[in-house]
Amino acid sequence: MARIPSAAPADPFPGSPGNSRFPWLLAAVFLASVVLSWRAAQVDPRLLVEGDTLANVARFVRGMFPPQLAGDFLVLMVRSAIETVQISVMGTAIAVLIGFPLGLLATSSLTWTGILHERTSRAGRWALGFVPYAAARAVLSVFRSIPEYVWAFMFVRAVGLGPFPGVLAIGVAYGGMLGKVYSEILENVNPRPLETLHAAGASKLGVVLYGLVPQALPNVIAYTLYRWECAIRASAILGFVGAGGLGQQIELSMRMFQFDEVLTLLGILFVLVAGVDLISAKIRARVA
Amino acid sequence: MAPVATTARPGRAWTLWVGGGFVALLVWSADATRMDLASLGSGEALRQITLYVAKLFPPDLSRATLREAGLGAVETFAISLIGSLFAVMLALPLALLATRTLLYRGILFEARPPGLGVRAGRLALYGVGKGTLNLLRTIPEIVWALIFVFMVGLGPFPGVLALGVHTGGVLGKLFGEVLEDVDAAPLEALQATGASRFTILVYGVLPQALPQFVSYALYRWEVNIRAAAMMGFVGAGGLGQRIYVAISLFYERELMTLILAIYLIVTLVDALSAYLRARLV
Numbered sequence: 392m393a394r395i396p397s398a399a400p401a402d403p404f405p406g407s408p409g410n411s412r413f414p415w416l417l418a419a420v421f422l423a424s425v426v427l428s429w430r431a432a433q434v435d436p437r438l439l440v441e442g443d444t445l446a447n448v449a450r451f452v453r454g455m456f457p458p459q460l461a462g463d464f465l466v467l468m469v470r471s472a473i474e475t476v477q478i479s480v481m482g483t484a485i486a487v488l489i490g491f492p493l494g495l496l497a498t499s500s501l502t503w504t505g506i507l508h509e510r511t512s513r514a515g516r517w518a519l520g521f522v523p524y525a526a527a528r529a530v531l532s533v534f535r536s537i538p539e540y541v542w543a544f545m546f547v548r549a550v551g552l553g554p555f556p557g558v559l560a561i562g563v564a565y566g567g568m569l570g571k572v573y574s575e576i577l578e579n580v581n582p583r584p585l586e587t588l589h590a591a592g593a594s595k596l597g598v599v600l601y602g603l604v605p606q607a608l609p610n611v612i613a614y615t616l617y618r619w620e621c622a623i624r625a626s627a628i629l630g631f632v633g634a635g636g637l638g639q640q641i642e643l644s645m646r647m648f649q650f651d652e653v654l655t656l657l658g659i660l661f662v663l664v665a666g667v668d669l670i671s672a673k674i675r676a677r678v679a
Numbered sequence: 680m681a682p683v684a685t686t687a688r689p690g691r692a693w694t695l696w697v698g699g700g701f702v703a704l705l706v707w708s709a710d711a712t713r714m715d716l717a718s719l720g721s722g723e724a725l726r727q728i729t730l731y732v733a734k735l736f737p738p739d740l741s742r743a744t745l746r747e748a749g750l751g752a753v754e755t756f757a758i759s760l761i762g763s764l765f766a767v768m769l770a771l772p773l774a775l776l777a778t779r780t781l782l783y784r785g786i787l788f789e790a791r792p793p794g795l796g797v798r799a800g801r802l803a804l805y806g807v808g809k810g811t812l813n814l815l816r817t818i819p820e821i822v823w824a825l826i827f828v829f830m831v832g833l834g835p836f837p838g839v840l841a842l843g844v845h846t847g848g849v850l851g852k853l854f855g856e857v858l859e860d861v862d863a864a865p866l867e868a869l870q871a872t873g874a875s876r877f878t879i880l881v882y883g884v885l886p887q888a889l890p891q892f893v894s895y896a897l898y899r900w901e902v903n904i905r906a907a908a909m910m911g912f913v914g915a916g917g918l919g920q921r922i923y924v925a926i927s928l929f930y931e932r933e934l935m936t937l938i939l940a941i942y943l944i945v946t947l948v949d950a951l952s953a954y955l956r957a958r959l960v
Contacts, residue, residue, distance in 0.1 A: 413958065417955075427757070428760045429758065432758050432761050432762075432834070432836065432839050433834050433835050433836050435858070438831045438832075439831065447831075448830055451829060451830065476708070477708035477711045478712055480708040481708045481712050484705055491815055533942065536941070536942045536949075537945075538906075538941065538945075539906040541922065545926075546728075546924050549728045549731040550727055555712060555724075557712075558712050627819060638821075642913075645822075660818075660819075664817055677693065
């Protein structure tokens with residue numbers, strides 16, 4: 392690389408990543424972690440071309456065709472698919488119920504900084520603003536860092552099998568994600584309209600309703616719809632821990648080696664995901 | 680109310696229709712999922728949840744459990760890292776196939792447009808690339824994990840393969856979109872100097888696309904650390920396997936330790952990824 396001559400002139404951008412030891416350090420750490428991870432994950436590409444593996448692949452592929460299209464099986468599976476959609480809708484609704492209020496609290500410009508709190512005393516800001524703000528952030532972080540299937544597993548234990556624990560799991564995990572993103576959207580609105588309203592003598596509520604909400608709403612809706620798309624996928628997966636929907640059927644068929652049923656189920660899942668993507672993309676294109 | 684200019688805004692009727700549709704969808708779903716918010720708020724379900732949560736505390740911090748949690752966390756981290764690496768290696772070639780502007784149209788082919796036969800062949804190639812990516816992407820990673828467990832046996836390796844294949848599909852699609860959306864001006868400048876297609880690709884397209892590639896790969900790594908922790912539920916190693924055992928045997932306090940381990944490792948990877956993105960992109 393001729394980019395860095397050995398007798399370089401004085402560095403015009405000291406500390407920029409291109410000129411420090413950072414890339415070398417990063418490369419070394421990266422290589423070391425890859426090598427260690429390779430061993431820890433017991434990666435063994437030879438397994439892929441072993442006779443047993445190839446025989447299993449052949450068995451799986453041959454078993455998938457023709458897909459299982461018997462009437463009563465299809466009816467049962469379509470019912471599971473519908474349940475999957477319903478879990479995703481209810482889960483996203485609960486996620487909004489959890490995420491929205493927590494997201495508002497976790498927005499620094501609403502709770503303790505910026506134009507709305509110019510005239511609040513420092514102690515007041517700390518007690519009424521910062522403490523709830525920090526608490527909301529912590530709760531959101533816990534909600535979203537524990538993956539939805541762990542939540543589902545625990546809710547199955549707590550409230551029993553069926554779609555309900557799936558709804559709660561998606562609600563809690565996605566509530567954490569929505570809350571965080573809502574707060575980011577709210578913090579990144581253009582402050583000018585808020586300042587104008589404030590200068591015109593609008594109350595705090597007025598500033599929020601007429602300055603903040605109209606700017607944030609399209610993004611909030613678009614992100615919520617995007618999360619709904621993800622929720623469809625997630626609710627299909629939650630069946631693996633006993634929380635209803637398509638996943639449960641896929642696991643059953645897979646464990647019974649009924650690969651023709653697996654193919655049908657994957658086809659249904661494909662149609663479902665594609666359909667929701669389409670609807671959500673259409674609405675997002677109009678809103679945002 | 681005075682009529683407002685409604686050029687790009689959705690109309691009122693449209694809003695009502697979509698809003699009404701969502702309300703109907705909600706009611707229908709609430710009914711079918713046996714959602715009973717009232718009972719959740721007041722009675723039985725809430726009591727059961729509280730009871731269960733109480734059993735989780737205090738987390739078991741004995742040496743044996745901590746060791747298991749540590750081993751599981753390392754394995755989960757390893758699965759996510761190698762899986763994401765496989766995904767990038769799979770996504771790069773497939774993304775080149777799934778990019779129309781590299782195959783048959785756009786600035787690269789302005790000077791010498793391909794003949795009809797070549798065009799049809801390239802279009803078919805594009806279809807194959809896109810189709811493969813869709814297939815890889817639509818099947819969830821946990822289903823891939825089940826399939827790979829069947830093919831290569833238990834252990835973390837099928838988890839790595841599952842993440843690699845599914846994420847490969849996701850990244851391939853994203854990479855392809857990045858490649859199609861690069862700014863055309865630098866490519867035109869290169870073309871005007873008489874650069875070959877390959878030179879335009881290497882010096883015009885890739886330098887624009889690489890930072891976004893890195894950014895997307897890091898983002899998917901964050902997704903994959905969560906997914907890697909799940910792989911164990913179907914026998915593909917990591918923290919998931921230990922969580923599965925703890926839940927099945929009603930070891931609630933061990934479970935809490937393992938959940939803390941997931942929380943730590945997920946937070947760590949999120950922070951690492953954010954840091955790297957800030958430094959690199």
